[in-house]
Amino acid sequence: MKKIVSVTVNGVLHELAIEPRRTLLELLREDLGLTGTKKGCGIGDCGTCTVLLDGVATFSCLTLAIQADGCSVETVEGLAEDGKLNRLQQAFVDHGAIQCGFCSPGMLMTATELLRRSDNPNEQDIRRAISGNLCRCTGYQKIVEAIKAASEDTS
Amino acid sequence: MILPRFDVLVPETVDEACTMLSDHADEGVRLLAGGTDLLVDLRRPIIPQHVPRCDGCTTHPEGRVLSTIECAPSDSDPLMASGGSIRTALEGPRHAAPAFLVSLHKLDQLRGIERLADGGLRIGALTSISEIERSPDVREGWTALAEGADSLGSPLVRNRGTLGGNIANARPAADMAVPTIALGGTLTLKGSSGTCDIPAKDFPRGPGLSVIKQDEILTDIHYPSPVPYSGSAYYKLANRKALEISTVGVAVWLALKEPGGPVADVQVALGAVGPVPILAESVREALIGKVPNEKTLLQAAQAARGDARPIDDHRGSAWYRVQMVEQLTLRLLRTVLKRIRDSK
Ligand SMILES: Cc1cc2nc3c(=O)[nH]c(=O)nc-3n(C[C@H](O)[C@H](O)[C@H](O)COP(=O)(O)OP(=O)(O)OC[C@H]3O[C@@H](n4cnc5c(N)ncnc54)[C@H](O)[C@@H]3O)c2cc1C
Ligand code: FES
């Protein structure tokens, strides 16, 4: 039997009837059409499904939609400000931190949490923070540089 | 790879959760905390290494038996009354999915880290590993637990995974359970018929098996107050720094009678070298009452090695694991002694 779940996604409140076994990832991608959030492994290993759940970086593939009831969710679609890439997104573009782009939505959300929690992370902090987000293209160096640059750019 | 069909129940109180557990016992019901163990187990096995986490796998009759693990005898558990071996199926069909999950996410009363008046620490079962990792109280007084949290999974796993889930899941390599045992932690289990406290070391009975009863919930974990001249440390030996299960994990807690003086008490817990985390009793015999020096520390480390009962698997051979138990115990004893000296 379906259950009613209400979640605020990128500032918009949604009320949906959803099967209990469905994940937050499925709610976002299939019910709301927010396909920015990707599905990789489905078992917590790759981090490409990362969203912010009440501000906490969370893998949406191992979170049931019901567990997000009453919560606020931020996805990669919510990062842009006034139709323009935000500071962190722009830094990813400028530093070549995106190749195929499959890891980018999760990487950006994890980095968003890090930058909210600490204004001046060093390289080690950044590497540790993204250690649950796998990237098979960039070798991580450019991602680390982009996050560092975004943390320093206070304009 | 969608999850099997189940219904999700959302209790508002712990009592209500216990009632749900007993009401649906026949249809199959499981508690859901962070879901980082349970939801992985409920997905179809795509990567074999994820299969053994399901406790149903340890007893499923049709599962293919790939290894046999020796288990300690237990009075309280008929399954292991005689000791002997449990069959562990690492591959094969699995138990039917539970019809119900009881999700604890609304039970905020099970979250939080609290310093007690007696100097001890109480951590709610639903507290995330990240919160423990970031707690200055935990790092100062119960360092081994903070280091367990540092080493668990990845930041995403730590944000979602809970202390209660790590302990209740009863895996031999669990990075929070091993320090909890060394630190003399006590678990509070609440069921329909009342509450009981048991030492963390007596909780696990085999891979994925524990003394918890059908209608019981782990509510809190209590850590005793640090005594003078004491300290602790945990080290996880693994192939990677993140997203890896330990090959060997060692937690050491040690207290001296006086600075530089003889050892008043010591507890060494070993992870991933037996069917459950092992409290190395022989280390106590080898070290209590002795003045710590390179000779006595080495004897203690060799005693720890003797208590390990590892198997060969893809993470390491039994031979390698016992060598590492000795080396890591020796190193951690030195680390803890240095921490005690430095904290004066
Ligand atoms: C990618 C990945 C990496 C991981 N790496 C590690 C690692 O390095 N080290 C490690 O130790 N673990 C690791 N884990 C396993 C897991 O993250 C931890 O064991 C975690 O602490 C489990 O907590 P949870 O809240 O998610 O448990 P859940 O999955 O919600 O529950 C686990 C089990 O415990 C039961 N349970 C949960 N809470 C309670 C309670 N309060 N009372 C009674 N029973 C309860 C559930 O019914 C279930 O059987 C990893 C998992 C993933 C997905
Ligand atoms: S898809 Fe969620 S962690 Fe890989």
Ligand code: FES
């Ligand atoms: S850019 Fe391709 S996986 Fe990271």
